[in-house]
Amino acid sequence: MAAAKNYKINHLQLSHDVIHHLRQLKESDARRERAVRLTDQAHAAGIKEVAVWDHALYSLTYYPAEFRTGPNGTIDLDNPAFWEWFRNDYRQMLDLLPKIDSVILTFIETGARVERQHSTKLKTAEEKLAYLIDQIASVTEERNKLLYLRTFAYFPEEMQNVLKAIDLVKNQHVRVMAKAQPHDFFLTHPIDVTVPQIKRPVLIEYDTTGEYNGQGKMAGAFVADHADRLRHYRKLKNVIGYVARTDRFQDSHIVGTPTEVNLWALHRAPYASNSQIYLEFAAREYGWVAAPRVARALSRSTEIVKSTLYTLGNNSGDHSRLNYDPYCPGYHRSVSGKWIDPPIAHVEHGVNKDYHYWIDVVNHLAPPHCKLDPILRNETPYVLDRGWVTPGNLMEPSYLADVVTEKDHGVRLAEKSLADIESVRRFLKADDYAQLKAYFERTVISTRLHRSIAKAYFGYRLYIKTPTPELARTIWEGLDESKLMADAVRTYPAPPGKGEFDWVSDAGRADTYYKRISEGWDTYGNIKVPRP
Secondary structure, three states: OOOOHHHOOOEEEEOOOOOOOOHHHHHOHHHHHHHHHHHHHHHHOOOOEEEEEEEOOOOHHHOOHHHOOOHHHOOEOOOHHHHHHHHHHHHHHHHOOOOOOEEEEEOOOOOOOHHHOEOOOOOOHHHHHHHHHHHHHHHHHHOOOEEEEEOOOOOHHHHHHHHHHHHHOOOOOOEEEEEOOOOOOOOOOOOOOOHHHOOOOEEEEEEOOOOOOOOOOOOOOOHHHHHHHHHHHOOOOOEEEEEEEOOOOOOOOOOOOHHHHHHHHHHHOOOOOHHHHHHHHHHHHHOOOOHHHHHHHHHOHHHHHHHHOEEOOEEOEEOOEEOOOOOOHHHOOOOHHHHOOOOEEEEOOOOOEEEEHHHHHHHHHOOHHHHOOHHHHHHOHHHHHOOOOOOOOOOOHHHHHHHHHHHHHHHHHHHHHHHHHHHOHHHOOHHHHHHHHHHHHHHHHHHHHHHHHHHHHHHHHHHOOOOOHHHHHHHHHHHHHHHHHHHHHHHOOOOOOOOOOOHHHHHHHHHHHHHHHHHOEHHHOOEOOOOO
16 A cells, blocks of 8 residues: 555555455455455555455355345345345445445456346246346445446356346446456456446456466566456447556565566556556666666566466466366366467467367367366357367377477576676665575476476376376476475465465475375376386
């Protein structure tokens, strides 16, 4: 909040660990008092609009049983008494945070999804969603507060349904907040082409922390990703501004860290080039003499992360955690090819090949069980119907070679960035040097850890098909390096702050891969790889 003035921030949102659902204002005095205090502090700091997050509907049991008279205990949406109760409940919750200026509403993928409740009058899911929104809007308008709708969808057809629901909302003062990427904050996702279709004022939501991209625990300076998207969206007539996430729970805030450059990118994008933004930030934070090398070190972040937390164009982590298997969303729900036509990824990072997201990457890299996950059929049935993704373990030597090439590339870039920091050590303040050194040392360790596990895991997927001494050597190169890197993570003297992604916990995940591959993995017939 103290940094808001530097970025001319006039809008602050209280979400997630502060208040994620308005009902928490009733359920926790501590959360309510904290939200009240933060609201007052924000207004005192000159921030004109303070918003609080909410989701609707809540879980079904939140609502009195007298209204759950539809089939299978669903809510009867045709009962006027339910909506009277609902509006009064909303008034009571808003009264607990009276100085709030607006509400940010997630209305899809919530507890008791309104589209699954009973109604003979509201015929479609879109009509039910729109009616729910209008009920909430009637209360926020009555309280002289703005209402923003968060768009979210897992696949393009679902996004179109969301837009149809928004079109049916009668209250003309309702606004919209859309992510800078469709679905979620992946570096390989394109812009959201549906934003121009929204016939309401729109805020664009950015994730400057990097939920899927390291969460500031490693190199996370994504200037182009933020600045280029902002330059695109600010040209749209319905876009009125932007918001940016600045932490991912607990003490994971990016303000005061090198990752803060992402905020500077959003602030300066209309006026400066991407290279200028890096240099300006580095000079402002670390001094003009050291700035060119610091800027160069930071500027490698995107390529480092796309070579490390992504594999041949697909995000392969679990919210930045080391998890190639059994975590499946990277092989279906989070595939950027959903949003790109044709679904082709140009993979650089030393590989320099065009890969079809589904036919090439998913079909060969995905664990067999992920191909059977119902999510793949529900969200992208065409990839199965067209034979783009087929059953079984289809890992091949050429893909292993490309994976290792890509991970090697990430390691080399991380080492170069660390060397850049060392080269200007004498020009940096002691605290600044310590911060940058730790930032890039952790990056080097992370890139090596991912390389080691990728080599061992994808090598193992080949080995269980055709075991050879050469493959065993490759796998054990990875396993041996993983032991060293896991120990380096555990004993690192300057671990990052904790958040959703606990960097230190990746050591334990690496140990699990080591054990499964060396001693036998039950998912793969308990085949073990003996040391050659």
